[in-house]
Amino acid sequence: xxELNVSVVSADREVWAGTASxxxxxxxxxxxxxxxxxxxxxxxxxxxxxxxxxxxxxKLVANAEDGFVSVEHDTVTVVARAASLV
Amino acid sequence: MGAQLxxxxxxxxxxxxxxxxxxxxxxxxxxxxxxxQQRVAATAPYTRAVTRAVSAVATFSNVxxxxxxxxxxxxxxxxxxxxxxxxxxxxxxxxxxKEADQLAELLREQGKDVVFYLVGRRAQGYFAFRRRxxxxxxxxxxxxxxxxxxxxxxxxxxxxxxxxxxxxxxDEIHVVFNRFVNMISQVPEVVRLLPLxxxxxxxxxxxxxxxxxYEFEPDAESVLDALLPVYxxxxxxxTLLQSAASKHAATQRAMKSASDNADKLIxxxxxxxxxxxxxxxxxxxSEIVGxxxxxxxAK
Numbered sequence: 001x002x003e004l005n006v007s008v009v010s011a012d013r014e015v016w017a018g019t020a021s022x023x024x025x026x027x028x029x030x031x032x033x034x035x036x037x038x039x040x041x042x043x044x045x046x047x048x049x050x051x052x053x054x055x056x057x058x059k060l061v062a063n064a065e066d067g068f069v070s071v072e073h074d075t076v077t078v079v080a081r082a083a084s085l086v
Numbered sequence: 087m088g089a090q091l092x093x094x095x096x097x098x099x100x101x102x103x104x105x106x107x108x109x110x111x112x113x114x115x116x117x118x119x120x121x122x123q124q125r126v127a128a129t130a131p132y133t134r135a136v137t138r139a140v141s142a143v144a145t146f147s148n149v150x151x152x153x154x155x156x157x158x159x160x161x162x163x164x165x166x167x168x169x170x171x172x173x174x175x176x177x178x179x180x181x182x183x184k185e186a187d188q189l190a191e192l193l194r195e196q197g198k199d200v201v202f203y204l205v206g207r208r209a210q211g212y213f214a215f216r217r218r219x220x221x222x223x224x225x226x227x228x229x230x231x232x233x234x235x236x237x238x239x240x241x242x243x244x245x246x247x248x249x250x251x252x253x254x255x256x257d258e259i260h261v262v263f264n265r266f267v268n269m270i271s272q273v274p275e276v277v278r279l280l281p282l283x284x285x286x287x288x289x290x291x292x293x294x295x296x297x298x299x300y301e302f303e304p305d306a307e308s309v310l311d312a313l314l315p316v317y318x319x320x321x322x323x324x325t326l327l328q329s330a331a332s333k334h335a336a337t338q339r340a341m342k343s344a345s346d347n348a349d350k351l352i353x354x355x356x357x358x359x360x361x362x363x364x365x366x367x368x369x370x371x372s373e374i375v376g377x378x379x380x381x382x383x384a385k
Contacts (some may be wrong), residue, residue, distance in 0.1 A: 009131040011233045011323060029304050042139055043303030044312045068313060070139050072300070079135045081233070081316070 002036035010083035040072040061086040094359035105348035112341035122331035162199040164256040168263035168329040169206035176340035179208040185274040186262040236323035264332035272332035
């Protein structure tokens with residue numbers, strides 16, 4: 001099955017990068033989930049967490065405030081001024 | 087000891103202590119360049135992501151946004167000058183200030199008012215000494231700039247940009263800073279931040295690679311609204327970090343040549359001191375010989 005390449009970057013460093021099977025983020029409009037093959041999206045992040053499900057089934061949670069998420073060609077980039085893994 | 091010899095010895099000692107200081111500063115600067123360069127590199131993913139996103143929105147949507155449209159008439163331009171808090175960095179500050187002066191000259195020729203925003207005590211001092219007006223100055227954070235400073239500067243200039251020109255707003259924002267090319271070369275450079283010229287990104291996307299057609303959430307305009315300040319912030323942060331790295335490199339070079347000069351001074355004065363000592367000894371011998379001769383002939 002296809003996988004997503006995910007990277008979480010904050011202003012001063014790359015917080016996390018790796019592959020995942022799905023990503024759920026909270027935008028200003030509500031929660032949005034990405035699976036492989038999703039259409040390209042640019043969305044503004046609302047306050048809240050980004051949940052990343054790894055191919056192994058493990059779940060990663062990152063705090064990302066004040067940023068945006070972009071999706072294209074199975075690459076998800078979560079960009080935030082301040083981002084950290086929980 | 088003769089007076090001359092003592093003067094030379096004093097000069098040698100003074101050059102030696104100065105050399106110790108400059109050598110230490112050179113080493114400190116060298117270790118800080120490493121760190122500053124790492125910080126520049128660490129912000130690259132963020133800058134790249136933001137630049138890419140901004141170019142995507144700007145190219146693939148027809149929104150007219152204040153931050154991207156060229157104003158018909160530019161009345162006032164803001165110039166942000168990134169200097170350093172401390173000197174002892176060779177021509178680092180002089181270069182950037184000279185570049186800024188030339189830019190201001192050019193803008194004035196085009197009939198624009200120029201307002202200055204400064205970073206670094208050196209720039210502040212330069213302006214204060216010449217009794218020239220500036221809008222705002224940020225100091226104390228040039229050696230290892232924090233993102234908060236960049237955000238503060240970005241907020242200030244973007245706010246000013248959003249004001250209409252009739253209320254004192256600016257229509258253009260330029261940044262003058264020293265670009266870090268490599269350890270021995272730092273070039274003063276002018277970048278126009280606003281209105282946006284997204285084209286010159288950190289890395290231009292490859293020709294073959296087309297930017298995908300994005301879906302915007304909630305809509306293109308609000309995405310652009312949210313993105314552009316972030317983009318400006320990241321650009322300013324990047325220039326601040328580059329300026330810091332350049333400053334450390336310039337300091338290292340200046341201190342290296344100061345240490346070398348001290349070495350040369352020490353060598354020259356040591357020779358002079360040896361000369362003086364030898365002359366003194368020769369004089370003493372000839373005095374003794376002369377005295378002995380006088381005693382012999384007096385018998």
